[in-house]
Amino acid sequence: MKDVLLQVKNLKTYFFTEDGVVKAVDGVNFEVYRGETLGLVGESGCGKSVTSLSILRLLDEKGRIVDGEIIFEGKNLLDLSEEEMRNIRGNDIAMIFQEPMVALNPVYTVGDQIMEAIILHQKVGKNEARKKAIEMLRKVGIPEPEKRIDEYPHELSGGMRQRAMIAMALSCHPKLLIADEPTTALDVTIQAQILELMKELQKEFGMSIIMITHDLGVIAEMADRVAVMYAGKIVEYADVKTLFKDPKHPYTWGLMNSIPRLDVEQEKLKPIPGIVPDALNFPPGCKFHPRCEFATDRCRSEEPEIIEVEKDHLIACWNWEELEKVKKIRRIGDAV
Amino acid sequence: MREKDGKNRILRVENLVKYFPIRAGVFKRIVAWVKAVDGVSFDVYEGETLGLVGESGCGKTTVGMTILRLYEPMGGKVYFRDIDMFSAKGERLRKLRQKVQIIFQDPYSSLNPRMRVKNIIAEGIRTHKLASGSELTDRVADLLKKVGLSPDHMNRFPHEFSGGQRQRIGIARALAVNPELIICDEAVSALDVSIQAQILNLLKDLQSEFKLTYIFISHALNVIKHISDKVAVMYLGKIVELADKKKLFDNPLHPYTKALMSAIPIPDPEVRREKIILKGDVPSPINPPSGCRFHTRCPFAKDICKEEEPDLIEIEEGHFVACHFAEKF
C-alpha cells in the first residue's frame, strides 16, 4: 500500500463577492502519495489554483474554506493555528508560481530571500545559510551561484528567475511542492529545461508534487496520476496512462480531441462547443451538460457524484457508457 | 505577379529590418538598438497559410507589425501584390490597409471597452465607406453570424463576452473590410484549449469561404503545424528554417528547429522521445551573438559558427535552412 502524504476531503472553497457567491471549489477529493506527482488539469476558472491556495490557506479575504478536510501527514491543516500553518508553509509544503516575480521580492537579492527561508525554518546561522543557498542555486542549474546569489530578481532572465524561485521553494526540502503553472510563462525550450530540472530534483529529494497546469502535454510528461477539474469539481481521476489512453468523461475526451497534435495528423480539430461557464452562474445538474453531446435530462437536473467505474479510475458522469460506445465505433472505424 | 505552381504571390517581404532604439539619460540619447528583425525575407502565396514560429524575442510579432506599417520599417521592402507598401502614404496607405488586416493576441486589450460590438465591427466599414444605414447593420449582423455569434450581440459591450467570443469579435472586425491577407498574431494563444480549437476551426472555415491568405504568428509549434501550409522558424530576428509544413516537420534540418520540436511536451504519456534540451537562455537581441546567432546554444556548434553568419540557402526543393552544417544533418 502506498503511503498517503496529503488527503483532501470534500474541500469547498467559496468566494463571497458583491455579485454573489462564487463556488470556486465545490467538493473536491483527492490524495497525494509520497514521491509521486499528481497533475491537476483544467481550463481557466476551473478551480485548480484555488484548490492549491486552499491547501496552504493562502486565500484572500473574500475566499473561505466552507467545508472539508485537508489532511497532511495525519493532521488536518484546517484545524491548525495561523502560527502552526506558517511553520508548515515553506518548510513542509512549498509553492512555486507561474510568474516568479510574484514570489520574489524585487528589493532583496535572490540570496537574501533564500537565506531568509533557511534561517527561519532550519534555525542555522547566516554563514551556514549562505552556503546552503549557494548549494541550492547550484542544484537548480544557475551558473556561477556564488555571483548570482547577490543579484536582484530583475537582473535574472525569466528562466533563471523560475530556477531561483524553485531554489527558494526547495531550500527547506519540503515534502510537498505545489507548482502552479510553473512553465506557462516560459518559452518551450526553457520549459523543457525547467520540467527536466523538476524531475531531477524530485528524484533527489523524494518529494511529492502537485502539478497544476492547463497543458495536457506537460501533464503527460510529468504526472503519475491526474485529476481533471471542470467548474469547481473533479470530473475524472485516474493514473496518467489510463487517462490518456482511455478518457471516460466526455470533458476529458473532448479536451484531448481539441488539442492540435505534433505527433498525429489531424485534418480538423474537434472542439468542445460552447463557452466555459461563469462561476457565478453555473448550470444546474452536471455543470458540463450545456457543452456535452451525450447530455440527457438526468444530466440537466441531477449532479453526478464521482464514482469508481474501473479500478482506480473515477469519473463524475451519468452517461459515460454512451461515450464508451462511440469510442468503440471509432476504434473499429480506425481499424478498418 | 509571378506565379508558382499556378498560385499567385500575394506578399513579398525582402530583407525586412526593424530595430528599436533604447534611449537613456536626460537628453534621451539612443544608447543601443534592439535588433528585433534583422533581414527577413519570404513570399506568401494566395490562399495559403504561412506559419511564423519562434520563442519570445525572436521578432515574429515585429515582422507582422512592420508589414502592416504599425511599426515604421528601418529597411527592406514589402510588396502587396506588386504595390510597394513601404512607400505608400496617406490615402493610398489607408486603401492598402483595407486589404491586409490583423487579429491580435489579447482578446481584452484588442477591443475598445467603451464601444459597442456593432460600432467595433462597423468602424472599418464606415472608414472605407463600404456600407451605411440599414445595409451596414445587416452587414454587421451577417459578420457576427459568420464568426459564430448572434446578431443580438450587436449592442453589447466587449466585457460582456468571454475571451473566445471576444476573439470572434476581433475576427469579425478584421473581416469587415474584405481583406485578402490577415495576419494572426498569436490569435489563439490566450485562449483555453477547448476554445482555441473552436477559433482554429473558425479561421480555417473562413479561409476557404473567403479565399483568405494568413500569416499565422505563434510560439506554439503544434498550433502552427495544424494551421500552416508553409512554416518559417525564427530565432533572434532571423529566419533559420523555411519549408513546406510536411518537409519541415518530417525532416527538420536546423538544430534549433529540432530542439524546438523535441521540447514540446506530447500529450501522450506512452510516447517517450529523445529530448534535445538546449542549454542557457535566448541571448538578448540588443547584442546578438556573432556569426550564427544560435551558436551559443547549439549542441553542434563549430568554430566557423562563431565567425561566419550562415545564409538561408535552399537545401532541397522549397526547403531553406540557415546553418553551416545543414546538409550533414
Add this chain to the structure above:
Amino acid sequence: MVKKEVKRVVKKFFRNPTALMGLILLIFFIIVAILAPVISPPQDPDNPYRIPIATWSLEPKPPSPQHPFGVIGQRDIFYGVIWGTRTAFRIGLIVAGVSTLIGITIGSIAGYFGGWVDEILMRITDIFMSIPFLVAAMVLTTILGKGLDKVMIAMITFGWMATARLIRGNILQVKEEQFILAAKALGVKHFAIIVKHILPNTIFPVIVQISMRMGSLVITAAALSFLGLGAEMGYADWGTLLSYSRNWLTDFEKSWFAIVFPGTAMVLFVLAWNLVGDALRDIFDPRLRG
C-alpha cells in the same frame, strides 16, 4: 438607447446607498444655492454677497431665533453660510473647470506628441508641482492683491498639474492598447482615433477627478481665507466666516457656533462631491457595467 443609459445610471445610484447620500447632499446644496435670496433675503439686492452687519458689538453672539447660527465679527453667520454655498460652487466650478481645461490641453499635447514636447511640458509641470502650493498662492495674492477672484487665479495657476499628469499617463497607456493598433490597421484616420478611441478612454477619470477636486478646492480656498488672503471682510464665504473666529480661538465656548456651522457646511460639501465622484468612477467603468 440614451433612455436606457440614463436608467442604468439612475439605477446604479439607487443601488449604492453612499452614492445616493452624496447625491442627496449635493442636490440639497444646489437647492440652497438657488434659493439663497428666498432663504436669506439680502438687504442690499445689488450686493447680496455682503453679509449685513447684525450688531455693532464686537463680541460674538450665540444662536438666537433672530440669528439662528449666531453672530460673529458683527455678521450673521446664517446669512453667510447660505450665501457662502453660492461662493463655494463658484470657486469649485470655475477653478476646477479652468484648471482642468489647462491640464487636459497640456497633458494631451504632451501625451500625443511625446518626445521633446512631452519632455519640456512635463518638466514645466514638475517645476510647478515642486512649489509648495500655500507659499505660491500667498506670494501670488500678495502681488495681485486681496479678493476672491485673485485667490481663484492663484488656485488655477497652481492647480492644473495633477490633471495634466493624469491625462498624459492615460494617453500613454491607451496608446499602447491593441485596439488603437487595430484601428490604425483598419485605416481609421488619426483624428477619428483620437476622438473615438483615445478620448473616451482617458476623459472619464478626469471627470471623476474634477468631482473629487470640487470639494477639496473649497477647503483650500477656506484655508487661504483663514490666513487672510481670501475674500474681503464681510464677503459671504465659509472660509471668511471661519477666519472671524480666529480672534476667539482660545474661547471656544463663546465662539463654537462660528466654527461648527460653516465647518459643517464645508465638510458636508466635500463629502457630497467625494461620494458622487466615487459613484461616477464606478458608473464610468464599463467593466463594472451590468
